[in-house]
Amino acid sequence: MANDAPLHRDIRVLGDLLGEVLVEQCGAEVFSQVERIRLAAKTFRADPSPATRQALTDAVAAVPAELRNDTIHAFSVYFQLVNLAEQNHRLRRHRDYDRSQQVLRGSFRDAMATLANRGMKEDDVNRLLEEVGIELVLTAHPTEALRRSVLDKHTKIAALLEEMDDPRKTPRELTAIHEQIRTEIVALWQTRSVRKQRITVLDEVRNGLYFLDQILFDVLPHVHQKLEAAVRDQFGAQSIDLPSVIRFGSWMGGDRDGNPNVTAQITEQTLLLHCDLALNKYASRLRELGRDLSSSVERVGADDELLRSLDTVSDEPYRAKVNQMIERLQNTRRRIHGELPQGDFYATPADMMADVELMARSLANHRGERLVDAYLRPFMLQLQLFGFHMVTLDIRQHSGIHEQAVAELFQTAGLPDYMVCDETERVRLLSECLASPRPIRNPYHTYSDVTTEALAVFDCVRRGHEIYGRDCVRDYLISMTQGASDLLEVLLLAKESGLFGWPEGPSEPPRSDINVVPLFETIEDLEAAPAIMKSLFANDVYRRHLAAHGHRQEIMLGYSDSNKDGGYLTANWSLYTAQRRLLAIAKEQDVKIKFFHGRGGALGRGGGPVEQSILAQPTEALRGHVKITEQGEVISQRYGHPGIAERSLESATAAVLIGATRQNSPEWQAAHERWFALLDRASEQSFRAYRKLVFEHPDFLQYFHQATPIDEIGKMNIGSRPAKRTNSAQIQDLRAIPWVFSWTQSRHLLPAWYGFGTAMQHVLQEDAESLHAFRAMYRHWPFFRTLIDNLQMALAKADMLVAREYALLAGEAGERIFPEIEAEYDRSRTVVLLITEYDHLLDNRSVIQESITLRNPYVDPLSFFQVRLLQQLRETTDEAERDALLADALQTINGIAAGLRNTG
Numbered sequence: 001m002a003n004d005a006p007l008h009r010d011i012r013v014l015g016d017l018l019g020e021v022l023v024e025q026c027g028a029e030v031f032s033q034v035e036r037i038r039l040a041a042k043t044f045r046a047d048p049s050p051a052t053r054q055a056l057t058d059a060v061a062a063v064p065a066e067l068r069n070d071t072i073h074a075f076s077v078y079f080q081l082v083n084l085a086e087q088n089h090r091l092r093r094h095r096d097y098d099r100s101q102q103v104l105r106g107s108f109r110d111a112m113a114t115l116a117n118r119g120m121k122e123d124d125v126n127r128l129l130e131e132v133g134i135e136l137v138l139t140a141h142p143t144e145a146l147r148r149s150v151l152d153k154h155t156k157i158a159a160l161l162e163e164m165d166d167p168r169k170t171p172r173e174l175t176a177i178h179e180q181i182r183t184e185i186v187a188l189w190q191t192r193s194v195r196k197q198r199i200t201v202l203d204e205v206r207n208g209l210y211f212l213d214q215i216l217f218d219v220l221p222h223v224h225q226k227l228e229a230a231v232r233d234q235f236g237a238q239s240i241d242l243p244s245v246i247r248f249g250s251w252m253g254g255d256r257d258g259n260p261n262v263t264a265q266i267t268e269q270t271l272l273l274h275c276d277l278a279l280n281k282y283a284s285r286l287r288e289l290g291r292d293l294s295s296s297v298e299r300v301g302a303d304d305e306l307l308r309s310l311d312t313v314s315d316e317p318y319r320a321k322v323n324q325m326i327e328r329l330q331n332t333r334r335r336i337h338g339e340l341p342q343g344d345f346y347a348t349p350a351d352m353m354a355d356v357e358l359m360a361r362s363l364a365n366h367r368g369e370r371l372v373d374a375y376l377r378p379f380m381l382q383l384q385l386f387g388f389h390m391v392t393l394d395i396r397q398h399s400g401i402h403e404q405a406v407a408e409l410f411q412t413a414g415l416p417d418y419m420v421c422d423e424t425e426r427v428r429l430l431s432e433c434l435a436s437p438r439p440i441r442n443p444y445h446t447y448s449d450v451t452t453e454a455l456a457v458f459d460c461v462r463r464g465h466e467i468y469g470r471d472c473v474r475d476y477l478i479s480m481t482q483g484a485s486d487l488l489e490v491l492l493l494a495k496e497s498g499l500f501g502w503p504e505g506p507s508e509p510p511r512s513d514i515n516v517v518p519l520f521e522t523i524e525d526l527e528a529a530p531a532i533m534k535s536l537f538a539n540d541v542y543r544r545h546l547a548a549h550g551h552r553q554e555i556m557l558g559y560s561d562s563n564k565d566g567g568y569l570t571a572n573w574s575l576y577t578a579q580r581r582l583l584a585i586a587k588e589q590d591v592k593i594k595f596f597h598g599r600g601g602a603l604g605r606g607g608g609p610v611e612q613s614i615l616a617q618p619t620e621a622l623r624g625h626v627k628i629t630e631q632g633e634v635i636s637q638r639y640g641h642p643g644i645a646e647r648s649l650e651s652a653t654a655a656v657l658i659g660a661t662r663q664n665s666p667e668w669q670a671a672h673e674r675w676f677a678l679l680d681r682a683s684e685q686s687f688r689a690y691r692k693l694v695f696e697h698p699d700f701l702q703y704f705h706q707a708t709p710i711d712e713i714g715k716m717n718i719g720s721r722p723a724k725r726t727n728s729a730q731i732q733d734l735r736a737i738p739w740v741f742s743w744t745q746s747r748h749l750l751p752a753w754y755g756f757g758t759a760m761q762h763v764l765q766e767d768a769e770s771l772h773a774f775r776a777m778y779r780h781w782p783f784f785r786t787l788i789d790n791l792q793m794a795l796a797k798a799d800m801l802v803a804r805e806y807a808l809l810a811g812e813a814g815e816r817i818f819p820e821i822e823a824e825y826d827r828s829r830t831v832v833l834l835i836t837e838y839d840h841l842l843d844n845r846s847v848i849q850e851s852i853t854l855r856n857p858y859v860d861p862l863s864f865f866q867v868r869l870l871q872q873l874r875e876t877t878d879e880a881e882r883d884a885l886l887a888d889a890l891q892t893i894n895g896i897a898a899g900l901r902n903t904g
Contacts, residue, residue, distance in 0.1 A: 006092060010085040010161060014185075017178065018081060021185045022074055030070045033063050037071070041860040048801055060864045068865075069888050075862050076895030077188060079855070083898060084154055086851065088161040091643045106611055108230035111654035115234075118661055122235040129231075130243055132660045133625040134614075134653055137249040137394060137596075138211070138635055140204040148207055151636055153188040157181055158641055193894050201253055201261050205270050208252045209277050211639045212391055217281050219642050220246060221381035223649045244385055246653055247392070249475075249627070250274075254393040256457070257479040258735070264456035270393060271464045271472055272336070278390040279333050282352070285379050286326050292375050293318035293359070295368060303362035309355075318359055325355050332388075336467055348469060349387040356380055389472035395457060396477040396519070402489040405454035406430075408447055409496070413440040423483045427539070430488035434495060434541045441496040458497035465499075465513060474515055477556055477596075481518035482525060484535045484542075490516045491545060500545070509547035516545070517596065521558035523566040523687070526574045529555070530581040537589040546591060554627070555582060556596035560736030567690030567755040568794075572787055573683040576618065577676075583620045596627035610638075610648070611655035615662075616786035622660040628652075633897070659782075667780040675777050675784070678763060678770055686759035693754065693820060694731060699813040701731065706810035707818075708742035709870060710734075712889050744797075745896050746806040747863060748821065752794030757827025764831070774835045788835060789844070795829050796841040796852050797900055802860060805867045809874075859899035866892040 022031045040059040044052040063071050097104045104110060115125060160181050164174065199207075228242050253270025256262035295302075295318055302317045314320035329352070331345035346352045360376045363369070407418040416429060433440060441455065464472045476494070478486050491512075494500040499513040520529040533555070536542045546553060557578065562571040579595060586593045599613065614626065630638065638648040664672070694700055704710065731739070743750045763770050777784040800822050807818035829841065842849035869889040876882055 003093075004089070006165070007085060007089040010088060010164070011082055013164075013178065014081040014085055014181070015078065017182045017185055018074070018078055021182060021189055022070075025186065025189055026067075026070045030067050030074065033067055033071045034074045037063075037861045038857070041864075042857045045857045045860060056860065056864055057868075060861065060868055065884070069891060072862065072865055072888055072891045072895060073189070073193070075858060076193060076891060076898055077185070078858060079895060079898035080150070080154065080188070081157070081185070082855070082858075083901065084158050084161060087641060087644060088158060088165075090647070091162065091641070092165060094643065094647055106651040106654050108227050108650055108654055109233070111657045112230045112234035114658050115661060118663070120661065122231075122237050125231055125235060126237075128657065128661065129245060131623060132656055133243070133245045133247070134656050135247045135249055135392075135625055135627040136649075136652070137251060137627060137629045138208045138391070139251040139629050139631045140201070140208070140255060148210065149191050150188065150193055151640065153184055153191060155640065157184045157188070160184065193891065201259070201266050202269060202273070205250075205253045205273055208250055208635070209273065209390070211635060212248065212386075213277055213281070215639050215642055215645050216248060217382060217386065218378075219645045219649065220248070220385055221378045223646055223653070224381055224385075225377070226646075226650065227653065246649055247385065249392045249394055251394050251396060251629070254473070255396045257396050257398045264453060264460045267393070267395070267457065267460050268463070271389070271460075271468060274390040274393065274472065275336055275388050275468050276333075278386050278388050279329060279336075281382070281386070281390075283326060283329055285382065286322050286329065289375055289379065290319050290322040290326075293322065293363075293371065295363065295366070295371070300366045300368070303358075303365055306358055306362040309358060318363070321355065321359055325352070328352075328355075336388075346388075349383050353380065353383050356383065387469060387471050389468045392471055392475075393473050394475045394477055395461065395473060396479060397454070397457070398479045399481055399486040399489070401450060401454055402478070402486065402493060404448075405451040406489045406492060408451045409440050409492075412442055412445050412447070415440065423485055426483075426485040427488060427535070430485060430492055431539060431541045433492055434488065434500070435502075437502055439496055440492075454493060455497060458493050458499055461514060462498050470513060475517050475554060476514050477517045477519050479519050479521070480525070481520055481532070482528065484532055484539065487516045487518055487536060488539075488542065491542070509544045512545045512548035515549060515552075515554055517554045517556055519556040519558055519598070520578065521561035521565075521598075523562055523570060523574050526557070526562060526578040529578050530585050533582060534585045534589075537585065537591055550592075551590060552592045552594060552624075553586065554594040554596055556598055556627075558598045560598065560740070563751055564731070564734075564736045564739055566687050567694075568752055568791065569686040569756050569759055569787070570683045570690065573679050576616075576783055579618050579621045583618065592624055593621075594624050594627060595621050596629075598629050599631070611651045612782075612786045612789065614652060614655040615659045616783045617659065618783075619659060619662050619664065622656055626656055633901075637901070662782075665780045667776055671773065671776065672781075674773060675781065678767070678773055678777075679784075681766075682759040682763050684759075685762045686755035689758040689824070690755035693817075693824075697817065697820075699816050702813045703807075703810045703817040704731070704742070706874075707806045707814055708746040708748070709866065709889065709893060710738060710742040712870070712873070712886065713738050713741055713745070713893065744900060745866070745893060747799040747802040748806070749794050749798035750821065753791055753798065753828050754821070754824055756791060757824050757829070757831050760831040760835075761827055764834075771834065775837065778835050788832060791828070792832055792836070792841045793845075793848065795825070795832060796849065798825065799856070800825050802863045805864065809867060809870055855899055859896060862892045862895040862899060866896065 019031060022034065037056070037059045040052075040056040044056045094104070103113065112125075115128075120128070160177055163169065163177050169177070223246060224242055224244075227245065231237055231242075253262065253267055253273075294316055297307075297315050297317060306317055306321065307313075309324075310317060310320050311324060312320065328344050328346055331341035331343050335341045335345050356376055356379060360372045360380070363372050363376070403418075410416065410418040410429070415433075416425075418426065418429070421429065446452075447455070461473045461476075476490055478490055481487070491500055494512075494514055494516075501511045503509075503511065518529070518532070520526050533553070537546075537553075557575050559571065559575065562574060565571070566574065582593055595617070597613070597617075599610075610628065613628075614622065617626075637644075639645045668675075740751050743752075760774070764774075774784075778788055779785075803821070804818065807814035807821075810817065832841065833839070836844070838844065840849070842852075866889060869885050869892065873882060873885045873889060876885065
């Protein structure tokens with residue numbers, strides 16, 4: 001396509017420069033090996049046959065051991081460069097839209113026009129903005145295969161690619177840019193792509209803060225101002241007091257579920273790192289303001305209130321005020337670090353905001369409105385959004401830890417044996433303890449390590465609230481919530497640490513300083529969730545806790561484990577129906593629910609375009625703040641560049657605004673009960689098919705370990721947490737991330753589609769009218785359309801041609817298992833095309849379709865290398881050889897992850 005010509009130019013330039021660097025750094029022999037393998041892969045992909053397959057296998061096998069790592073590295077770096085070219089092309093297209101004055105789909109302008117077409121007025125929109133919002137939570141889930149050092153090189157190359165588009169550049173200047181890119185490619189080539197040591201928790205914290213520091217601190221206020229402008233332009237609003245519609249949270253340093261490295265001490269250090277970054281950013285901004293705000297009293301005057309607040313008389317009062325603020329900020333830092341302040345300090349961000357507002361009023365009163373808009377308004381938004389905590393930290397822990405801690409507290413206090421009590425008795429005992437002002441924690445008793453650490457976390461949160469403000473930690477998440485007692489246990493531990501307490505008036509709500517958030521993960525837990533929450537909403541103590549939080553309850557839904565437990569279709573349908581049932585119960589009890597969607601980047605973990613996933617939710621679920629995890633490589637893909645970050649945030653927020661005001665189509669209104677019944681039947685069949693293979697087939701576990709690089713992925717040092725919750729080899733004990741990561745590497749992508757074909761064929765054969773219904777569902781129901789479109793992408797990225805190579809590694813188990821997988825893939829693909837009425841997968845997403853087609857010949861060599869290396873690893877007993885083979889295998893994992901743009 002003509003408009004893709006600049007993209008192809010960039011890829012050609014980067015590819016040529018990489019080839020030159022390859023010859024320069026490694027010699028002509030490595031370049032020759034790469035070209036020979038590339039041509040063999042293209043031939044194989046164009047005409048798959050035993051002969052072309054053997055030719056590619058032979059080309060890979062012919063690479064000498066001493067050249068193998070460089071050859072693999074060349075393909076890996078190529079994909080990194082292609083990804084940068086595609087990112088730059090996205091930005092280029094966005095700029096083209098801006099220049100053409102067209103309304104970009106998914107933009108704020110598009111959203112406001114949609115709201116106006118739905119009959120909304122300015123007051124309606126202002127109320128909507130108060131009610132809805134999106135919170136994006138950065139997590140340390142180990143799916144970012146690239147090191148920070150590598151990502152830094154990417155940032156530099158991306159900036160140079162943007163410069164190439166500047167029409168003012170002369171040929172000489174373009175040549176200089178090419179040379180700079182060549183230099184960065186050399187630096188990228190010489191940088192080790194695989195970590196030598198496992199990353200620590202604080203490394204993860206700093207990596208997350210990098211995006212807040214370098215990108216989001218400036219982009220987030222800009223996006224809010226862009227939303228304000230869109231509201232003004234569409235509705236003619238004169239002034240808008242926009243709330244914080246978009247916020248960021250983090251799990252890094254707070255997520256201790258299955259990660260023994262996250263301790264209370266680590267959480268304390270995390271909160272301090274967050275605060276230090278916020279104060280550093282404000283100090284830097286104040287220094288900039290000191291340079292910009294040079295207005296003179298002699299020329300324009302200033303408010304008496306401002307002048308009286310200064311220590312000395314000054315003709316440049318704003319500069320004097322800024323200097324005073326810098327001094328107070330330094331004292332604030334001293335106080336937070338436990339040092340003695342040498343003067344006045346800011347006790348809260350509101351105190352600092354008061355000083356900024358004082359300057360803003362004075363400027364506005366003396367013909368400085370433009371200066372307020374240009375300089376102070378962004379700073380005020382930064383203070384509003386980031387406070388002194390920079391990013392809100394969530395705490396997450398497994399329910400079993402709380403159970404052990406409460407049992408020990410009960411035992412020490414002489415209360416009944418908690419571990420032998422049934423659920424009803426536990427709820428009764430916990431409610432009585434919560435209703436009583438009497439503590440059960442004995443300050444003179446030495447508890448076990450588990451209980452001591454559990455209590456230390458709540459003590460850490462209380463201290464954090466005192467030092468940084470309550471926004472530093474708001475939510476405590478409970479993994480594997482299976483009963484009301486799981487939430488009451490956390491409330492009791494909070495009470496024993498001073499985060500929950502009763503006032504003197506018995507009718508008043510308690511002081512409750514933390515939200516208690518259940519996490520429902522498995523299919524069984526999702527089905528039980530409505531009954532659990534209904535019992536909690538009926539509990540007097542818990543109702544009064546909710547009253548302290550405005551009768552709002554956050555509930556987290558786990559996409560990863562539900563998918564691993566029940567397969568793609570059943571997981572998605574269970575999550576959708578659980579939301580509807582929970583919303584119905586909450587409405588009965590006059591409680592507002594905020595859903596927290598635990599989505600991963602991969603399609604098997606709820607991944608896909610975030611705006612589509614938002615629109616796929618029930619409309620009622622969006623009428624409140626929506627919370628979504630941003631995990632692993634998705635963080636750098638969405639927030640590694642200011643332009644991409646701005647577009648990602650804008651499209652996600654616009655989707656919330658559109659989704660929250662959406663009226664279901666007439667077709668949905670008329671047929672939704674029939675559609676729900678069809679999906680109930682399909683989900684049941686899909687669940688059976690998936691469980692039959694994954695949990696019941698006697699050869700499946702062997703196949704999984706032999707036909708995927710699961711054991712090698714555990715050695716990648718890409719995260720601080722173990723790959724398994726226990727030492728068990730069972731599927732249910734494996735974390736969802738390496739589970740999905742392994743199937744992606746082996747080109748199966750099995751968790752993202754398996755069971756769908758069997759289920760849908762069963763329903764189609766049973767109900768002659770169901771095909772018409774499924775096609776109507778695809779046209780008129782956002783949930784089903786997103787379900788099918790993500791399935792299309794998974795099926796397009798999966799490749800049975802290459803997956804067969806991995807199946808050969810499993811021997812007889814592969815001979816028995818792979819034909820079943822391949823047959824289910826064919827069934828799923830056939831049914832998707834039948835429903836969508838497309839000729840090919842992704843006919844509605846031609847850009848992605850073409851990208852996959854172009855990438856495959858370059859991913860295939862890495863897959864063939866990986867298969868060969870895995871086979872050699874499993875055959876050799878020589879330690880030195882194993883180390884060399886493993887290093888090369890890990891290199892292929894990096895390369896395939898870059899090529900498919902997905903890990904876990």
